[in-house]
Amino acid sequence: MIAFIMRLKSRAHFVVAPQQGTHLLGTNARRRKQARQRLAIMIGLFTVAYGILGARLIQYGISEPIQSASIGAGHAVASRPNIIDRNGLLLATDLNMVSLYAEPRRIIDADEVVEKLAMVVPNLDWSETHRKLRSQSAFQWLRRQLTPKQQADILALGLPGIGFRPEKRRIYPGGATASHVVGHVNVDNQGLAGMERYLDSQGLADLRAAGLTNDTRLEPVKLSIDLRVQNIVREVAAKAMVDYKAEAAGAVIIDVETGEVLAMASVPDYDPNEPSRRLADGSIDKEYEKGWFNRISNATFEMGSTFKSFTLAMGLDEGKINLNSVVDASRPIRMGGFTIRDFKGKNRPLSIPEVFQYSSNIGTAAVADMVGIEGHQQFLTRLGLLSKMETEMPGVATPTQPRTWKKINSVTISFGHGVATTPLQTAVAAAALMNGGYLVPPTFLPRSKEEAQALATRVIKDKTSADMRTLYDWNGIKGSGRHAQVEGFHVGGKTGTADKVINGRYARDINFNAFVAAFPMDKPRYVVLSIIDAPRTGENGGRTAASTAAPMIKAIIRRVAPLLGVQPRFGDPGADMQLVDY
Structure with a gap:
């Protein structure tokens, strides 16, 4: 019965509205009206939603794109100059x-x-x-x-x-x-x-x-680097380290007038494209990272007999000696419990050129004694060998010297023991001996002669510089410099063989060798310094600088001199040369 009544009610075309009395509204008409209202609301909602989406798309389209560099705070995509x-x-x-x-x-x-x-x-x-x-x-x-x-x-x-x-x-x-x-x-x-x-x-x-x-x-x-020259210098150093079974090797070339560093290499080195390497187990290769260490400017060494250049220059500049002076090197010097001998002594008085040629420790010590302790320290300071060098290269090492200089310190320092300095500083000081007596700060950026002159400081007399060029030339012809001589390019220089300091003591069978050279000696334009650390062998089986560091200089100059515009000259540089047509 209830179901029947409900079916009749659903078929009815009117309802009774008690409050309106006579107004009747069909059920189906009311539903259609509600449907239209709901549809209008939905259309409105969709219109608003699509309007918002469209507005956002337009906003994204006309705005600047968001750079991904903004991800991660404090990190910029930085460009560097070539x-x-x-x-x-x-x-x-x-x-x-x-x-x-x-x-x-x-x-x-x-x-x-x-x-x-x-x-x-x-x-x-x-x-x-x-x-x-x-x-x-x-x-x-x-x-x-x-x-x-x-x-x-x-x-x-x-x-x-x-x-x-x-x-x-x-x-x-x-x-x-x-x-x-x-x-x-x-x-x-x-x-x-x-x-x-x-x-x-x-x-x-x-x-x-x-x-x-x-x-x-x-x-x-x-x-200031010349990449062609740099490549040669590195090749020679790397080959010497292998051939002489050494721990390390290196070399540097400096323009004596401008102080520009044209090449500087130290091996072992590393590839800056891959500054660190990992081993198979994922750990960092510490042996490879040892190549970061630059022995030319970031390390100090006792430079051995190369320091005799500065000792003799000091004596000449102070007027204590001249090239004709003779010093007694006939017997060892005993001082403070130490005995100072010559490596291959002549056991006789020596002229100053002979002191340089035979690398006499006794003769050099005698010159230092003439000048005195205070004057010796001041002279090396003036040449920049006892203070930290100022240049663009970061991480330059600071030289070491005795806290208090005594006579024994002055004597040993005269032939390169007791003071440790960087090879680069040694080359810069040697350039001052060759260029007329001006200490020019080294630079790794291009520098004109005029700019260099404004920065240069006179440290020795012009006459002293001329005498040192004579000594370098003499040793290049008659002394240990013969091993660095390159036919046609007139090379002069001085060897330095020092016992290496290990754990505070000198090792008798381990050397640190160096050779400082200049060329061409009639008017030096470049100073070249080579080092080789702890070589086990050398030319003809020798382990001294003459058998290791000097041949490095020869190999370098033979290849780089033409690139640097130095013309070879054969025969006597002072003699007139004529071309003969056969």
């Missing part, structure tokens, strides 16, 4: 790269992401990557500086929460050739060593922090 050699050859430049990052909060399946990334990214650390993806943090680096192919392969994987950020990668086309001069940067393009670090100290780091280097094309930085 570094070029004195001839415009490229030493360092930037390449555009991308780095892979993740937004762990958006990662759905960390295991899947790690598994897929491992197929593209070599040597991916699964456990570390998985830990980062499960961290629920906003940002995590996964791998820096990917190749374009790796980026394309990862994009093809379609992984949510994975993105890329544009970065710069520093590239060194010459590899290890000038690694200690140019230096290297870290993964954030910040200079860590060499001239790269110098550039940051000159304001580049501040520009980067201010965000002014992102897209700015900076002017190239030109160095």
Whole structure:
């Protein structure tokens, strides 16, 4: 009965409205009206929603794109200027790269992401990557500086929460050739060593922090280095280290008038494109990182008999001796419990050229004694051998000397024991002996003769410099310098063989050898200094500087002199030469 009544009610075309009395409204008409109202509301809602979406799309379309560099606070995509050699050859430049990052909060399946990334990214650390993806943090680096192919392969994987950020990668086309001069940067393009670090100290780091280097094309930085000469110097040093079974070797070439460093190499070295290496077990290769150590400017050594150059120059400059003077070297000197002997003594009085030629410790000590302790210390200070050298190269070592100079200190320092200085400082001081007596600060940037003259300081008389050129020339012809002589290029110089200091004691069977040379001796233009650390053998089986460091100088000058514009001259440089047509 109830069902029957309800069916009749649904078929009725009117209802009774008690409050309106006679007004009747059909049920179906009321439903149609409600449907139209609901449809209008839905259309309105959809219109508003699509309007908002459209407005946002228009906003995104007309606004500047958001740079991915904004991801990760405090990190800018920094450009660095190219570094070029004195001839415009490229030493360092930037390449555009991308780095892979993740937004762990958006990662759905960390295991899947790690598994897929491992197929593209070599040597991916699964456990570390998985830990980062499960961290629920906003940002995590996964791998820096990917190749374009790796980026394309990862994009093809379609992984949510994975993105890329544009970065710069520093590239060194010459590899290890000038690694200690140019230096290297870290993964954030910040200079860590060499001239790269110098550039940051000159304001580049501040520009980067201010965000002014992102897209700015900076002017190239030109160095004084000649890449052709640098390559030869490094090759010779590397070959000598192997041939003479030494711990290390190196060399430097300086323009005596401008102080420009044309080449500086120290081996073992490293590739700045890969400043660190990892072993098979994932640990850092500490042996490889030893190549960071630059023995030419970042280390001090007792330079041995090369210091006799400065002792004799001191005696000449103070007027205590001249080239005709004779000193007694007939017997050893006993002082303070020590006995000072000559390596191959002549056991007779020696002229000053003979003291230099035979490298007499006794004769050199006698000259130092004539000048006195205070004068000796002041002279070496004036030549810059006892204080830290000022140049662009960061990390320059500070020389060491006795706290209090006594007579025994002055005597041993006269022939290169008791004071440790850098090989670069030794070369700079030797340049002052050759260029007329002016100490010119060394530089790794181009410098004109006029600029050098403004910075130069006179440290010895012009006459003293002329006498030292005579002594270098004499030794190059008659003394140990014969082993460095290059036919046609008139080389002079002085060897230095020092017992190496190990754990505070001199090792009798381990040497640190050096040779300081100048050429051409009729008017020196360049000073070349070579070092070789702990050689086990040398030319003809010898271990002294004449058998190791001097042949290095010969090999260097023979190859670089023509590149530096030095014309070979054969025969007597002072004689008139005529061309004869046969």
